[in-house]
Amino acid sequence: MKKIILALALINFAFSQSQTDSKLYDIIDAVSEERLRNDVKTLADFGTRHTLSDTLSDTRGIGAARRWIKGQFDAISKDCNNCLEVFYQQDLVKKGTNQRIIKDVMVVNVVAIQRGTKYPNRFIIMSGDIDSRVSDPTDFTSDSPGANDNATGMAGAIEAARVLSKYQFESSIIYVGLSGEEQGLFGGQGLAKYAQDNNWDIIGILNNDMIGNITGVDGVIDNRTFRIFSEPVPANESERARRARRFYGGEVDGISRQLARYVHKAVKTYMPEMNPMMVYRLDRFGRGGHHRPFNDVGFAGIRIMEAHENYTQQHQDIRTEDGINYGDTFEHVNFPYCKKLTAVNAINLASIASAPPAPKNVGIGGIVQPSAKFSWDKVDGAVGYKIYWRDTTSPTWDNSRFVGDVSEYTLDGIVVDNFFFGVAAVGKDGHESMVTFPNKIIR
Numbered sequence: 001m002k003k004i005i006l007a008l009a010l011i012n013f014a015f016s017q018s019q020t021d022s023k024l025y026d027i028i029d030a031v032s033e034e035r036l037r038n039d040v041k042t043l044a045d046f047g048t049r050h051t052l053s054d055t056l057s058d059t060r061g062i063g064a065a066r067r068w069i070k071g072q073f074d075a076i077s078k079d080c081n082n083c084l085e086v087f088y089q090q091d092l093v094k095k096g097t098n099q100r101i102i103k104d105v106m107v108v109n110v111v112a113i114q115r116g117t118k119y120p121n122r123f124i125i126m127s128g129d130i131d132s133r134v135s136d137p138t139d140f141t142s143d144s145p146g147a148n149d150n151a152t153g154m155a156g157a158i159e160a161a162r163v164l165s166k167y168q169f170e171s172s173i174i175y176v177g178l179s180g181e182e183q184g185l186f187g188g189q190g191l192a193k194y195a196q197d198n199n200w201d202i203i204g205i206l207n208n209d210m211i212g213n214i215t216g217v218d219g220v221i222d223n224r225t226f227r228i229f230s231e232p233v234p235a236n237e238s239e240r241a242r243r244a245r246r247f248y249g250g251e252v253d254g255i256s257r258q259l260a261r262y263v264h265k266a267v268k269t270y271m272p273e274m275n276p277m278m279v280y281r282l283d284r285f286g287r288g289g290h291h292r293p294f295n296d297v298g299f300a301g302i303r304i305m306e307a308h309e310n311y312t313q314q315h316q317d318i319r320t321e322d323g324i325n326y327g328d329t330f331e332h333v334n335f336p337y338c339k340k341l342t343a344v345n346a347i348n349l350a351s352i353a354s355a356p357p358a359p360k361n362v363g364i365g366g367i368v369q370p371s372a373k374f375s376w377d378k379v380d381g382a383v384g385y386k387i388y389w390r391d392t393t394s395p396t397w398d399n400s401r402f403v404g405d406v407s408e409y410t411l412d413g414i415v416v417d418n419f420f421f422g423v424a425a426v427g428k429d430g431h432e433s434m435v436t437f438p439n440k441i442i443r
């Protein structure tokens with residue numbers, strides 16, 4: 001009898017570990033193409049959202065745009081019993097800080113925090129940008145609709161807030177519109193500093209920058225593929241960490257890369273029609289985005305964006321030249337695709353905010369042994385742990401073993417030399433933390 005009960009318990013448990021969370025499918029369905037369309041139109045219709053543009057008008061310029069964004073977050077909050085804390089976070093950037101800051105400017109971000117029920121001070125962030133630009137980065141008066149770059153990311157963050165504010169999560173979610181991106185990533189710097197000053201425990205940032213174009217400048221049309229950019233290891237790591245990596249590995253296993261793998265896996269599981277493409281670099285060749293200031297101070301952060309860019313529609317004066325219509329205008333944005341990428345964010349925010357924290361102090365051992373050994377600190381709220389491993393040449397965590405509610409484990413028959421390993425905490429409804437790459441050696 002005891003054996004039967006145990007067997008049933010095991011089957012039940014195995015089942016619960018392989019199930020998906022139906023709430024995430026509801027979240028995908030709830031993202032509205034129509035609302036994204038309306039919001040991108042509204043943002044583009046502010047004429048310009050250049051960081052140095054007018055702040056007094058109610059119809060034109062970045063002041064009008066940010067007040068409208070704050071109004072949207074406030075309305076969403078009203079709808080969920082004031083579940084969002086909405087505020088401006090701002091920093092003065094002085095004229096001459098760089099060549100693109102031709103006058104003193106207050107760089108103002110719009111922040112909305114959905115407080116977690118269990119971990120109010122742990123945050124997963126989704127960002128878009130408020131500001132736009134044309135050909136001359138200091139031209140703050142010409143029409144600069146910035147429909148794809150980056151009203152799409154901004155509208156996506158607002159829409160994710162609308163959808164996810166109907167739920168409660170254990171960790172906090174931040175939806176944010178950052179400013180000053182085109183002038184030198186000032187809004188991201190400001191918020192990253194604010195996070196440090198307030199001792200925010202940041203899980204990571206999903207920075208969305210251009211999530212609405214499906215027609216590449218080369219004519220390729222693709223509404224399935226998108227890119228996830230992540231740097232290999234933290235930019236501010238210690239010399240000791242860098243030296244240890246030569247002997248223990250981890251060249252492609254920094255915290256931002258784990259976040260990229262997390263998003264990749266969630267999309268493969270819940271949105272199999274999409275084709276997430278991990279790109280193993282901080283950002284596009286020689287170009288920048290607002291996840292970088294977070295990476296600079298040691299927070300995990302990735303860039304989510306379209307796979308095929310159209311350069312005639314980025315940072316361009318609106319004009320027709322040799323039969324080509326230049327400019328980042330509304331009609332080029334593909335909203336079914338924008339909806340998909342917004343849903344990519346929403347399910348990852350929901351999953352990460354539902355999961356326990358990642359295990360700390362993950363030890364690994366097994367030198368000259370036919371088995372690999374692990375130890376970690378138990379996490380409050382975890383029902384168990386998963387050990388992941390992969391071939392050293394594989395980009396994704398291809399193998400895993402759920403090992404129950406223990407704080408050490410030995411994988412028999414697996415030689416430590418031949419794979420990379422990591423450990424994740426598993427929550428009660430199956431949501432998993434980030435994978436922690438081992439950071440100490442055990443005997």
Ligand SMILES: [Zn+2]
Nearest residue numbers: 149182314315
């Ligand atoms: Zn841009």
